[in-house]
Amino acid sequence: MEAALWAEKYRPKTLDEMRNQVEIVNRLKKFVETKTMPHCFFAGPPGTGKTTGALCLAHDLFGERYMDLFLELNASDTRGIDVIRTTVKDFARISTISDAPFKILVLDEADNMTGDAQQALRRTMEKYTNTCRFILCCNYSGKIIEPIQSRCAIFRFTPLKHEDVLDYLRFIANNEKIEVTDDGSNALIDVAEGDMRKGINIMQSAAALSGKIDEDSVYQVVGMAKPEDVKNMLNLTVKGDFIKARESLRNMLLRSGLSGTDILKQIHSEIFKLDIDEQKKVELADAAGEVDFRLVQGADEEVQLGALLAKISLYTK
């Protein structure tokens, strides 16, 4: 059955179909030519082709039946040490019966792996190198321990250029016979922020909404998708309505699937746009950094972010 979500339907199947991250793709093609590869570490923002790169590489190496030689695990769903000790190990240690030289195990969103799990992984990677190669994908390389990074070839995926995003969106629109106006293009680029998946999702929603992609439909989709957003929450904070701001924070955390870290990143970037003393911006950045660290330690997202909002409300008074 053909994929119904465009983000999946138009995911490139082979390295040749990948139009962006040219240098990375070229190196991956070399792996295919030589039928060999090291453990790899794909770091970069969402929607820049990390998972696609891994899938295409496996496809080109192993052919259509690559799924037999390929295991994809998502570290956010299965992040504990048990999975590393059982599922990962079982897959990695059994060598292939086909003529393929090795198998590939992709650990997606690897930055969500617990520390213990990473330690366990490090040994597994080394022990079963002959039979299995690992590809770790993550947004922030800092969350992966040094010993693992040092065992991998590191590929940094950069945010896609606006024209590249637009090119591909135009290609999809053509195929789906959807009209994209000029102001619609600009709006798409503006909201996608270099994230291909986001761009495609917004375009498909806008197409469902109005049948054509123009400025109105794009911003309408974005507005509907995020009734509670960080900017709105900060506005409430600045106005001094802390209780409302905290409610908005709570809704985002409980209902929209945003993590505390996602929200913190956005607050952090907004801090420098606030109309306050430059000195105080530094203090707030310091406070944000402290919150980030505490979240890593397992502190409560709402309480920590709430305290940060309280501080912002005092400074903007």
Added chain:
Amino acid sequence: MSQLPWTNKHRPKNSSEVVGNMEAIESLKNWVLSWKRDGTNKKAALLHGPPGIGKTVLVETLAKELNFDLIEMNASDLRSGKIIDNVIGSAVEQQDLFQRKKIILIDEVDSISPKKDRGAVQSILKIIESTNYPIVMTANDIWDPKVRGLREKSLLIQFKRISSREALPFLKKLLDEESVEVDYDTLKSIIQRNEGDIRSMINDLQMIATGKNRITEDDITWLAWRDRKEPIFDALKLVFTSKDCFTARRALDISEVDYEMLFEWIYENVPRQLSDSSDMVKAMKALSKADLFIARTKKHQAWSLLSYVIDLMTAGVAMARERTKPAWIPMKFPQRISLMSRTMRERALMRGVGSKIGSKCHLSSKSSVRDFVPYLRTIMKNNAKSASLEKWLELDEEMIDYLKS
């Protein structure tokens, strides 16, 4: 179905039908039977404990069972000293013509108002001195200074909250008699949310069962937690008004909830109680530090750290109050907990949708919820042909309805 309140309809007919508190029932019965005019076993008994656990009912059933007359006065009656003398005073001194025995019940003595019920406590004390019949009083809070005199003159009998083990068979039988079906988990959560108050359990049940012959978990999600006068409010008062750390720290001891629940209560109410924003920020800072210590405590199983958690969340918040002017603002139940229970079903559905998307689109369920669900909603609501999408993602009816709503 009868419209009579179930709390009346199913009121116990004799003391053996009263749920729970076996020991208390036994000691009250023994005391009544061995009561002597000379006061060897104290002339009055004071039944104390939280509301809705059967104190008054017990006295009523006991009187009937032992064939005593019951003379009753409760908080809804005006209770100035003079009225008490008139109603009860005369009753306790007269010997009944037919030698009928009597029990005098004075309900809710802790709610006697010092102003309106002037002289009431003195009158009751006088009556206890001269009575010819046993006097039984009830109170929720016997440590209220108003009732100190009564406390000293009385046999104290403590009533405890009804455990779910005790409440379960009773409520099941009640529902059987009303021909209402219920599953175990639903009944259990109704029991739990009422914290041992069997009267409010029955009230809740009647409220959600009216016009139905079956109740499920869905019916109770909207039931509000009762805003009861609980030790937690006294504890919060300590946290928000104490001038010294020692007093503030006592909050945990008197709150009757665990430290995490107390934390939620304080966290909810900080911005409400501390109207001065610099006080509020300081208090939030203390709470966020306490929260960090909680995380460390759990991560390293270092339970000795809990002591600092308590310091920060109680004394830390109390000391933050410097400029906020005194004002009476009601305490609010932790909204975060209400929202969690209200959105339980929604969040479970979301996770389900997330993992469906994730398995098709190579993403974790959490990222799927974040990156796809908002757009998926728009597509599904506005595209008549979204059926193929639903089929491809293998969404079930419930998920589809939820996403389209």
